[in-house]
Amino acid sequence: MSIFNKRSQEEVPPAPRPTAAPPSNPIEPKKEATPLSSMPFKTPEPDSTRGQASIGKAVKINGQIYSKEDLYVDGDVEGTIELQEHRLTIGPNGKVHSAVKAREVVVLGNIQGNVDASDKLEIRKDARLVGDIKTARIIIEDGAYFKGSIDIVKPEAAKSSAASAPPRPQTAPAAVANAQGAAVAAEVKR
């Protein structure tokens, strides 16, 4: 045995024995190092779904929604939706009868109400939007239906008007729908 082989054997600490889910075949020791694969909540998620609340297609909400994270709406909402610095996605089954305010709005379903998207609005194919739009950028796909006016607001102008605007009043807790709670309700109703 050479001296190099001896040193490398000394430096390698003994592998700890797994306390749970022992390998079924001891000849394959590599499987011991992958116990995380059985924990789905640690699986890396794509950026589009990370930190995003969702309202399922079987959920109907009457009231105001105020969210500090991205929101995906696939159900019915009547009221207002406000996501100051986040993205709102209206899914293909989503029906929103309300004013909408967000940094970015993506519409695959149906919105009947005014949309204020400080950064960008996307109206996808087969989506339907009836209302007045105020945004810095707009993308509308062929096949989308839009009826209303479009006001392009430069980001600088939007910032200055936001700075001069009074602070947003606090909404009553009962009227604010918790997006995470709504997602749970969606699971129950399905």
Place this chain on the structure above:
Amino acid sequence: MLRRPGALVSPGPSVVVPVNHSPATTLFGKEVVTSRPSRGLEQFFTYVRGQVGLSILDLAGASQQNINYITNLGHRLYSEDFVRTLDDVFGEEDPNDQTHQSLIDQFLRQTLNFEQDKFDGVLVWDVLQYMTPALLTATLERLRTIVRPKSYLLAYFHSDEKAQQVPYYSFRIKDQQNLLLAQRGTRKPAQIFNNRSLEKLFQKFESVKFFLTREQLREVIVRR
């Protein structure tokens, strides 16, 4: 499907086949889009250019090109899909239903429910030719009310009097002199107009100017 350069899909012999166009292309794998110069468009935007903050009504439905072009000029765009609402209210098959006053009122409520003198220009495109006389008269009267005096309307009319079906397009502004025409299908025109009948149609407006093209498509600039 790609056709020979300059050709549109021709389901019947009476369909207009434009010539001297840029090669046809497909869009999203389906649509045939051709480019054509438009004197009417050039005139329309000559009038509205140099001003900002105007309100322009587009009756052909929203398209990315028109939104970009008009909002980049500093104007506010109002979008309305006239043909779709026409089909929703009256049905696609029987244009005779367009004589019912209650349906005419409903159509006008859905499409042109704006206050007086709201618009500085209207891109009418080719939608007027799909209306029977009663609906057309009511629509023009409403249009005359909602546009400001001295403002302009841009309209297109097929001029082939024998045509049973004509292609109808989504009109997209490429630049001040050129349009992209994306064919949405073919339709039966409710009326075919010649210069005389167009003058009569817009007799309550201040002036009418025609641009005849080689593709049996009349471009009309109307001043309120």
